[in-house]
Amino acid sequence: MRDLVLLAFVAAVVAMGFRRPFFWVLLYIYVDIVTPQKIGFGIITSISLSLLCFVAAFAGYVLLDSKQGSRFTLRQGLIVALLGWCAITTFFLADFPVEAATKWDWVWKSLFFAAFLPLTLRTKLRLESAALVMVLAAGTIIISAGIKTVLSGGGYGVLTSLVDDNSGLYEGSTLSTVAIAMVPLTLWVAKHGSIFTERKLAMTFAVALVFASLLIPIGTQTRTGLICIAVLGVLVLRSVKYRFVYAGLAGLALLVAIPFLPASYTERMSTITEYQADESASTRVAVWRWTIDYVQANPLGGGFDAFLGNSFTYNTRQTVELGNTETVVYQEVTDEGRAYHSAYFEVLGEQGFPGFLIWLSLHGLGLWQMERIRRRYKDSKDTGEVRWRSLATALQQGHVVYLVGAVFVGVGYQPFMFMLLGLQIALYTLMKRDWQGTQVQPKPWLANQSPEGQPPEGQPPKGQPA
Amino acid sequence: MIDYFSIALTHGLILLALWRLMPRDELDVEGAPAEKASRPWLKDESGEEGSPDA
Numbered sequence: 001m002r003d004l005v006l007l008a009f010v011a012a013v014v015a016m017g018f019r020r021p022f023f024w025v026l027l028y029i030y031v032d033i034v035t036p037q038k039i040g041f042g043i044i045t046s047i048s049l050s051l052l053c054f055v056a057a058f059a060g061y062v063l064l065d066s067k068q069g070s071r072f073t074l075r076q077g078l079i080v081a082l083l084g085w086c087a088i089t090t091f092f093l094a095d096f097p098v099e100a101a102t103k104w105d106w107v108w109k110s111l112f113f114a115a116f117l118p119l120t121l122r123t124k125l126r127l128e129s130a131a132l133v134m135v136l137a138a139g140t141i142i143i144s145a146g147i148k149t150v151l152s153g154g155g156y157g158v159l160t161s162l163v164d165d166n167s168g169l170y171e172g173s174t175l176s177t178v179a180i181a182m183v184p185l186t187l188w189v190a191k192h193g194s195i196f197t198e199r200k201l202a203m204t205f206a207v208a209l210v211f212a213s214l215l216i217p218i219g220t221q222t223r224t225g226l227i228c229i230a231v232l233g234v235l236v237l238r239s240v241k242y243r244f245v246y247a248g249l250a251g252l253a254l255l256v257a258i259p260f261l262p263a264s265y266t267e268r269m270s271t272i273t274e275y276q277a278d279e280s281a282s283t284r285v286a287v288w289r290w291t292i293d294y295v296q297a298n299p300l301g302g303g304f305d306a307f308l309g310n311s312f313t314y315n316t317r318q319t320v321e322l323g324n325t326e327t328v329v330y331q332e333v334t335d336e337g338r339a340y341h342s343a344y345f346e347v348l349g350e351q352g353f354p355g356f357l358i359w360l361s362l363h364g365l366g367l368w369q370m371e372r373i374r375r376r377y378k379d380s381k382d383t384g385e386v387r388w389r390s391l392a393t394a395l396q397q398g399h400v401v402y403l404v405g406a407v408f409v410g411v412g413y414q415p416f417m418f419m420l421l422g423l424q425i426a427l428y429t430l431m432k433r434d435w436q437g438t439q440v441q442p443k444p445w446l447a448n449q450s451p452e453g454q455p456p457e458g459q460p461p462k463g464q465p466a
Numbered sequence: 467m468i469d470y471f472s473i474a475l476t477h478g479l480i481l482l483a484l485w486r487l488m489p490r491d492e493l494d495v496e497g498a499p500a501e502k503a504s505r506p507w508l509k510d511e512s513g514e515e516g517s518p519d520a
């Protein structure tokens with residue numbers, strides 16, 4: 001039954017795509033996030049759905065779509081450079097070539113699609129529709145997980161959304177980070193969307209979805225999610241009008257929520273400050289130290305999954321009750337092949353300094369570009385400009401939440417977040433096009449500034465640098 | 467049951483969104499006349515009196 005519904009859905013979108021080939025790009029976004037081939041039971045599991053949609057999206061753009069307005073920008077160049085560097089570390093420098101090749105299989109798609117997506121998002125409506133599909137697709141997993149949390153309370157590694165799987169968005173910590181990072185985008189789509197214009201209904205849905213998103217860190221009992229919520233709370237302070245009212249309401253909501261939290265959750269969260277007694281937290285610190293040593297010996301990186309070569313011994317400190325006395329016990333633990341548990345160390349260890357620098361500049365530039373749009377439209381009253389400023393804010397907030405969550409979760413190449421970068425690139429390109437349409441940038445170093453006259457509004461001259 | 471609800475809700479909304487996007491020419495050409503309202507089931511929705519996208 002589930003298979004039939006999912007296949008019928010995919011078939012319907014494919015059919016509609018013959019009129020609007022761009023829909024195949026949206027279909028790939030959906031397939032990559034929800035992975036329907038995993039949540040089905042029968043025939044759908046045996047089709048390479050992801051690859052088919054990928055080919056359809058790419059071929060649809062190359063063969064059927066207009067390229068007017070498509071721009072290849074600096075950040076897309078950075079993604080391609082990162083992709084190229086990953087290929088080099090995978091095929092020439094990998095410590096574990098077999099495992100590296102396995103990870104390469106999905107990473108290259110994630111990076112390639114992130115570089116390709118902005119080319120297809122060449123109109124504002126396309127950008128909006130991609131944001132909407134991302135929210136709804138991730139919503140499929142989040143709504144299910146949210147309701148299950150309310151009904152069962154969830155548990156670390158226990159809560160299963162649509163499928164009992166520990167990869168992609170179905171992994172607890174990753175889902176927590178992505179769910180919280182997506183909150184601002186969800187609200188933007190409901191508040192400023194032109195596809196669903198029934199504002200009240202859309203906002204009701206968005207508020208419910210945001211509530212479900214906030215439940216994910218509770219359901220999956222991941223500490224990272226809690227940190228992400230805190231970061232988002234602080235970030236929102238920056239953009240709300242009535243800061244004190246907001247802070248008061250947020251505090252009140254927190255006070256009301258605490259009694260409803262499951263006991264196992266509050267117990268686990270209280271260990272955030274007791275990292276010395278916690279094996280999971282202790283290993284992280286040990287792996288990070290190992291990575292720093294490793295990358296000094298191998299500055300070009302060790303390819304995907306280079307962490308498999310690590311082995312270290314460390315002590316955990318625990319307080320044990322013996323009768324009426326409490327004793328501190330140090331336990332020696334030896335670990336091998338522990339994962340990075342941090343996107344920063346993941347990229348540093350796997351791609352070395354060159355890959356890490358590209359990765360960092362990709363993210364840094366994104367934050368700066370969104371800030372530029374925000375500043376430009378800071379005092380604008382124009383509804384269109386306010387709308388795009390809000391989108392820049394939403395994408396920036398989601399990005400910061402991800403960058404903070406990424407300190408504790410290995411999500412360095414997470415496809416959803418790379419799609420979010422794709423949206424940022426597209427938004428910045430579209431905004432620059434608008435800016436160039438309204439004013440001509442002075443270029444005194446050019447003798448003949450515009451030999452062929454002014455470009456028509458909304459159409460920059462060909463070969464415009466990004 | 468919960469999974470079915472979640473799948474039905476979001477997939478239904480995605481289909482509805484695509485259905486509403488289908489007649490909008492601004493999807494493919496920036497500045498194309500916008501639809502007055504995205505209600506393709508109504509006959510008089512040819513979008514002749516649209517305004518350019520903000």
